[in-house]
Amino acid sequence: MQAFTKLSGPVLVLEQENIDTDQIIPARFLTATDFDGIGEHAFADWRADTNGELIPGHRLNQANARHCPILVGGHNFGCGSSREHAPHALMGFGFRVVISSQIADIFRSNSQNVGLLPVVLEPDQHAVLLQMDGEEISVDLEQCEGTVQAADGTKQSWAFSIDPFARHCLLRGLDRFDFLKQADDAIAAYENQR
C-alpha cells in the first residue's frame, strides 16, 4: 500500500448526501477479476447520459476533476454495498482523500485497506468545505489536521480523528495483513482451545 503522510491539492465537491457505492461504481463494472482501469468507470452514470455520452457540464467531467486529490462528499458517504471496487475506483479516478461528515462503516474500512484516506469532520467544518469546490487545501495525517490558506495568507485548520491503527498503517504504507500474520501463534492457540 502506498504511504500517505501529507497532501495538498484542489478539492472536488459532490455535495449530495448518501452517495452510495452503486453511484461510485455501478454493478455492471464489477465482472472484472482485477481492479485495473476501474477508475475510468467511477461515477459512470453521473458522468455520462444513458447513451454513454459524457455530460459536459458535470463537475466530474470538468478539466481539473482528475487533478483534484481530495473529494468532499455529502453526509453519509459510501453507504450501501461492500464492494471494494468503490475506493479503488475513486483512487483510479485520482482521489487520495475522501472527506465527509459521516462515512459508512464498510466503505471506511475498505478505504483504509486500499490506501484511500477517509476523513470524518464535524458538521460545521464539513459545511465550510462543501463551499470550497476547486480551492486548494492540505491534509496532514501526521498531525490529523486539514488546512486552508485564504488569499490574505491567513490559515484556518481543522482537526480530524481517525482510527489509530489505520493512521499507523497509512502513514507507513503498511499492509494490515502483516499485523494479522504476526498473530499466527495466537490463532493456532485459539483453534486448539476450542
Add this chain to the structure above:
Amino acid sequence: MQPESNPKSLFDKLWESHLVQAQSESTPAIIYIDLHLVHEVTSPQGFDLLREKGIAVRRGERTLATLDHSTPTLPAGDDGQRPYITPQAQRQVQTLRDNCHEFGIELHDWDSPSRGIVHVMGPELGATQPGMTIVCGDSHTSTHGAFGALAFGIGTTEVGHVLAKQCLLQNKSKSMRINVDGKLAEDVTAKDLALTIIQYLGMNGGTGFVIEYAGEAIRKLDMESRMTLCNLTIEAGARAGMIAPDQTTIDYLRGRAKVPQGEAFEQAAERWLQLASDPQANFDSEITLDGSAMRPTITYGTDPGMSVAIGEPVPQPANATQEKALQYMGFDGGQLMSERKVDVVFIGSCTNGRISDLRAAADVLRGRSVADHVRMLVVPGSENIRVQAEKEGLHEIITAAGAEWRLPGCSMCIAMNGDMVPTGKTAVSTSNRNFEGRQGAGSRTLLASPETAAASAVLGRVAGVSDLEAMQEMG
C-alpha cells in the same frame, strides 16, 4: 434473584468468544471467523493475495462458495452454453471455479442441487448456525444474524485476510437494541417491518452499530421473516443485525445437512439457547417501536429509508436530497402511491427470494393475470427453493399469470447478469436497494413485500393486497 455481576448482550457473548487477540489503544482486535461465504464477484482479488504471498487457505472446511451475482437466470441454450451477459462475466465464474479447485473449497456450481444466492444457501444447508461469526464479501451478510450469529459484509482485501488466516481485524461496534412490541397486523410482513424500521432510523441511523432485534413481534417471526429483517439491517447503515436463537431457530435447523445430527444437535441446541442477551445487558442505544401500528409499506425515493404506507401520498420534499430523489423517481410530493403505473415487477433476491416469499406471491397471483403492460420476473433464491416451488406447482401459477419463472440467482436485484429494468421504467421489487440505477441505468425502484409486488403486477400500478381484494368485491 441477584442481578448478574456482568450481564452480557448476545453481541458481547459472540464478540468475546471469538477474540483471538483483544483490541488495544493502538491496534484492532483479531476475531476468529467460523464461516466464510464466497461468491464470484468479490473474491478473485482475495485469492490473488494468497497466490502473491504463496499461502494456502487456512480453513477450507470453514469456507463455502457459490455462483449467484453474475450468473444468467435463463437456462443453457441448445448448444449447452449458458447465456452470460458478457464473456467477462463467464470468465469471472470460471475464475471462482478455478480458485475453489486450486485452494480446496466447497463450491456449489451449476450442477449442485444446493446452489443459490449466498445468503439463501448458507442457512438452507445449516452452514449458518447460532453463535458463529460469519463473513462474506457482500453487505447483505447481515442476513445470517437471524440465527443469532455475528454476521457482516467485508471488502475484498478482508476476504483475502480470512482466506489466509481465518481471522479479521476489527474494532468492536457499538450496540443497539430495537424492541418491536405488540403484534404485527396480518397483512404486515417482515419486509414492511424492516422498511418501517429503516425509515425510523434513516439510512445512516445504524452506522457504527450492531443491532439486536427483540420484543414480542420479533419472537413471533418465523426464520425466513427474521432473515428478511436482518438482511435489510445494512440499509440502515448497521453492519450486522441479530436475533437471539430460540425454539423457532432450533426447529428450523434440526436435520439440515451441515448441523450436528442426533444427540449432538440437542447438545448444540442447548448451548445456542444460552446465547440470548442477559436480562440486565447494556446497549449503547435502545429503541422501542409499536409493531401493531405498522402497515404494508413501499419506498418512493432513492434510499430504503424513504417509504410510506401503501395508501399514503408521497411526502412533500423537505430538503435537497428528497427533492432530488423525487425528481429521479418522477414523483411529485402529495401524489398518491397508488397512482403510479408499474412497468416491471421483480420477486426474488437474498431479501425475499425464499419459499415463503414465493408462496405469498403465488397466493396473490392464483387465478389472476399480470397486467398486460407489466413484465414480471420471479427468481427463486436457490435450487432447493426452485425444486420445492415446482413440487408445489407454484411455477405453474406464476407462469399462468403471465410472469417469467427463472433459475436461481441475484438477478434483477443487482442487475449484473442482464436481468434489468429499462431506463426510466418503474419496478416494484422485493429486493433491498432502490438506489439510482441499482436495477439498471436510469431504473426507478419501489421496494416492497412479495405480496405488494404481486398485487401491483396484477393491477399494473402500485397496490397492496387489500386494494386487489377491494377491486374484486366491487366486481
